[in-house]
Amino acid sequence: MFDITPYPTFSWSLSRHKTLTSCARKYGYEYYFSHNGWLSYNVEPFHQHVYRLKKLQSMPILFGQIVHRFIEQAINDYLQTGKPPSLEELIHWARGQLNAAFVDSTRHFELWRQKPTKYYMMQEIYYNGMLNPELIQDYKERLRLVFNHFLMSETFRQITAQKGSLRIGEPEQFRSMKIDDIQVFVVMDFHYYDELTDKWVIVDWKTGSESDDDRQQLALYAYYVQQKYRVSLEQIEVYNEYLLTGKRKKYVFTDIDMDNILYTFQRSVLEMKKYQADIFSNEPLDIEDFEQTLEKWHCRGCNFRELCEQI
Incomplete structure (x- = not known):
């Protein structure tokens, strides 16, 4: 059974490291204040709100996830059946997922708000109310490109x-x-x-x-x-x-590259620990102690920007 804990377990990943280097406030929202936000009771509405925003998916992220999903499926299916998918099949499957994300984002807002892991919400639609037609056309063309290059890839x-x-x-x-x-x-x-x-x-x-x-x-x-x-x-x-x-x-x-990775890890962990109020429980400092980035271009594509605007 899944244990409900007051604070998340401390861990490290390269994406976590990059989030902290881009904006400590985003790091706090992403890895601390969204914790338990998936619960429907015995949790503060603030954490539910942060968790919902964490689940927003921008078009580039959503596109990448869908393409990766069907590439993985194509490889697994081939290994089991010996039959590779056609380009048109891959495009059809991925387009269906993108269309489902658009329908969820435009018609099922309240369902997503209640169950953000069960429904899609596109970041662009959440913040702007619509998708740019040029963006839609661009990603339609990318579907054919990426799947064709996958099927033709040396791998x-x-x-x-x-x-x-x-x-x-x-x-x-x-x-x-x-x-x-x-x-x-x-x-x-x-x-x-x-x-x-x-x-x-x-x-x-x-x-x-x-x-x-x-x-x-x-x-x-x-x-x-x-x-x-x-x-x-x-x-x-x-x-x-x-x-x-x-x-x-x-x-x-080379071994030097491996040493560099370990050095990055060690320095990054030290920086992350600055935001712990308790190193044993991984209790975070207050959200105000997670500094907002001064490089405002990071904010344009951030899922949490409405929270920063409220402070």
Whole structure:
């Protein structure tokens, strides 16, 4: 049975680290003040409100989640049946999910307000009341691009060509490891062991543009695989598949990269602990002690901006 605790368990992830570096106030809302907001009783309305805002999904985030979901399904279905999906099937499935999100956001506001995990609410519709027609058209065109590039990708071609020699990594999406007794969460898209080359291969599907953060993210994945399977970095190959452009990028990591990841983790944990009123229970400081960012461009796409405007 799920235990209800007054405060969340402290953990670390790269996304949590990036949230704190962008805005401490957002970090507080996301990782502390949304806690227990999913409960329908014995919880303050403030926490319910924060939790609802946490569940808002912007079009880029929603699009990426849906594409990743159907890529994962396509790979799993192929491994079970030997039949790859068609481009039109993938587009049809994903478009259905996007349409469902639009219907929920425009017609089921009260249902979402009561059960924000059961219904979609698009951030753009919540704050602006509508989706920009140009945005809709842009993402319609992206659907065909990203799924076509997925089917044509070297990774998927290798899966279909070497089905018998690949050992696919555990299917659960959320993986974790312990570093300095702290739970570290890692969300890898896809990884497998290639028996022919004696290599572990990590693949991250990207539905957006290249980012300076991509290398750091993949270095953490490489560290996870290195620790979990007790293999050397020479046995690990790491790739980004950029689905908008069809570009594939390979990364080579060294022990220095692993040391840098651990250094980032350690410094980040120290910074996070500044916002704990009690390090044992993980009770946070008051929300006013979580500073708002001075770089206001971060606020434009923030789920919690209405809360900051109220203060």
